[in-house]
Amino acid sequence: MTPASSPTSRLSINQWSMRSTPCEQFITAVADAGIGSVGLWRQNVAEIGLAKAAALVRDTGLRVSSLCRGGFLTATTPGDRQAALDDNRRAIDEAHELGTGVLVMVVGGLDRGQSITRVRAAIPATIAELAPYAEQAGVRLGLEPMHPMFAADRAVLSTLADALQMAAASGHQSVGVVVDTYHIWWDPQVLESIEAIGRAGRLLSYQVSDWDLPLAADPLLSRGVMGDGYIDFAELTRAVAATGYADDVETEIFNAELWAMPVAEALALVRQRFHALVAAHL
Template identity: 50%
Template sequence: MSRASLNTATVKHASLAEACEVAAEAGFGAVGPWRDVVQAVGAPQAATIIADAGLRASSLCRGGFLTAADDAGVRAALDDNRRAIEEAATIGTSELVFVVGGLPGSTPGGAPSPDVDRDLVATRGRVADRIADLVPFAAEHGVRIVLEPLHPIFAADRAVISTLAQAIDLAAPFAPTEVGVVVDTYHVWWDPALRSSIARAGREDRIASYQVCDWALPLAAEPLNSRGHVGDGYVDFATITGWVRDAGYVGDVETEIFNEQIWARPPAETAATVLARYEEHVAPHL
């Protein structure tokens, strides 16, 4: 169970201290904090809270949103990501997960603005440019940029990277210690090239994080919040976990769930359920 990590998004309404308390009591070895709970107490205090609970930080979520086309938007994105890099270093994780952003002028979960830029090719090019801008600063702080592909239903508004292969291609110009990828079952389980992409990521030493949750139906009104507990949906965790294992990944496994009904449950109950599902569906295949 030492490799199991509770992502704080799974217990969204808990503070960092509360999330660490229930994680430690349940038997997790790590937590994966989001920036909101870190910023609520400040990164130095967040580091203390995590360490005092006997846990480690498996990653920090999230950096990214790199797709701005105007100078002010580019500056704002770079400034925010440099702060995220500093936060990751301070709480003691080398892995900063990036959600790269959707089309400029998109509204997460909503209709496009009148001036939305629909040029996907150019948008992905800007993502590559911004990664190049940030790599030297991240390397100075001992932090790796970890690219997360999102399911194609989120390509317009949240991530113009939709497959693991696309993420690896973006990482390829940089050292594996500088840019890696995350395998998130919710986002990549459907990909017919997933096995070969995971194997490639392993050969290139790019797998920086393995995140698990299930694809549950029906989708919520907000599809982003449709993630289910491991074992409640359609994902083949035995097979995908085996591929990740065979690719040589030996790091932490985060459970990251966005689900209004799960968020409404007591955090201690959720943590216990998450660990039980991890023990049943994931750990035997690592």
């Protein structure tokens, strides 16, 4: 489904912005709030079953901006590598069934003693094995660079420039890049990189949340609602808009305080901040 044209109608709520809300209730609450799109996670979809989730999305008239996640492609044994490829093909099938064209790829970390350079260098060939299958399903693979503090355990891919290079090295136009403000706001080359990704036709998703301090005990849960932290959403959003990106903008906010709110209240807060700080610059 094509997103509506007005900036405010392009808001998508990622499931993990409302992580404590069960999947079926989450989808229904987003639709009831008049928001047009959701970003879903595989494990949450599995709670109610793929067929039921896909039917619920269709029945409520929602778009699915992305499915999270595929990836974790840095296995060191042939058996583990094959298992990862098989799981990613299942993820592609799930994305297709849910009606989204973007599967978010968190590429994976590394074992102690490994060369991060060698691990990074091997990823494009693995992505290239998946890309034809994704193309047949009408799904694009969105490589998501993550903040360097996650390089060891989650993603050896840390910058947008490296993500673009890796996508191009796969040899497939169906491989692109996810721009997530939480992970890339610090990068001195971020604006130039967004422009280059857009010029290459590889900007697949724009996700927003803020960088808040102090960091939580689990840094993964330190994302703030837009306006609570340090990110200049005007600058980043204008850069994304200048590429011609016209799809949904996903609010992906891992934050325990947000999760503790009643879901209707949390949705209202996120929508208000999105309209004020992001949509104004699309």
